[in-house]
Amino acid sequence: MNKVMRALAVFGLGAVLAGSVQAATDEDAILDRIKPIGDVCVEGQDCGSAAAAAPEAATGGARSGEDVYNASCFACHGTGAAGAPMLGNASHWGPRAEQGMDTLLSHAINGLNAMPPRGTCASCSDDEIAAAVEYMVEGSK
Ligand code: HEC
The missing domain is CATH 1.10.760.10 (Cytochrome c-like domain)
Structure with missing residues (x-):
């Protein structure tokens, strides 16, 4: 790997990490928004009440x-x-x-x-x- 590629790879990784921190923060909100209405419980999951x-x-x-x-x-x-x-x-x-x-x-x-x-x-x-x-x-x- 040459220097430019390595720099790009590091930059890319940084961006992915930054992105995933952001994603983790928003994940709950997004899951909330995209889940199907009235069908959020999977069998065996205790989420009734x-x-x-x-x-x-x-x-x-x-x-x-x-x-x-x-x-x-x-x-x-x-x-x-x-x-x-x-x-x-x-x-x-x-x-x-x-x-x-x-x-x-x-x-x-x-x-x-x-x-x-x-x-x-x-x-x-x-x-x-x-x-x-x-x-x-x-x-x-
Ligand atoms: C198209 C009209 C109509 C709609 C809309 C309707 N119902 Fe009814 N419902 C009835 C009628 C008529 C009865 C009486 C049935 C009988 O006892 O013969 C009844 C009875 C019931 C009963 C009593 C059952 C029993 O065992 O005595 C419940 C509980 C009930 N409805 C719930 C609901 C719910 C909850 C909704 C809305 C999500 C709803 N109904 C919408 C017409 C309707």
């Missing part, structure tokens, strides 16, 4: 129950359309809540009569659907 609780709404992370409700569930559950139990109505939700969260969630995910699977929110994760169900049950006592 932590992922849901992370304050990431503005960067495309898990949506809150209220956000999901407003975007996908309100059309029926805010109006009673198609016979949907209405938010804020204890006599609509009380008997349903008694079935337990597992049953409610399974009906919300798989559908039940006029209740469409995932309430039409195909991009919602199970956690996001669960948050929306909790939002409705908690808001209807």
Whole structure:
């Protein structure tokens, strides 16, 4: 290797190192920005509640129950359309809540009569659907 090449190589390495320090700093932010909505957990990874609780709404992370409700569930559950139990109505939700969260969630995910699977929110994760169900049950006592 001649001197110029060596100088270039050292310079190049320096640039790469400087770049990787920068990259490490920004990595979390970038991963946050590019991760697919509602699909950040890999099987075997323990990220259920932590992922849901992370304050990431503005960067495309898990949506809150209220956000999901407003975007996908309100059309029926805010109006009673198609016979949907209405938010804020204890006599609509009380008997349903008694079935337990597992049953409610399974009906919300798989559908039940006029209740469409995932309430039409195909991009919602199970956690996001669960948050929306909790939002409705908690808001209807
Ligand atoms: C197209 C209208 C419609 C939309 C949109 C909709 N629902 Fe429903 N939902 C219904 C109807 C109708 C029922 C009552 C079904 C029945 O008991 O026959 C229902 C029932 C439910 C129940 C109670 C299930 C049970 O076991 O009693 C849950 C939980 C629920 N919906 C969650 C959701 C969530 C969460 C969303 C939004 C992500 C959503 N729904 C969006 C129409 C809708």
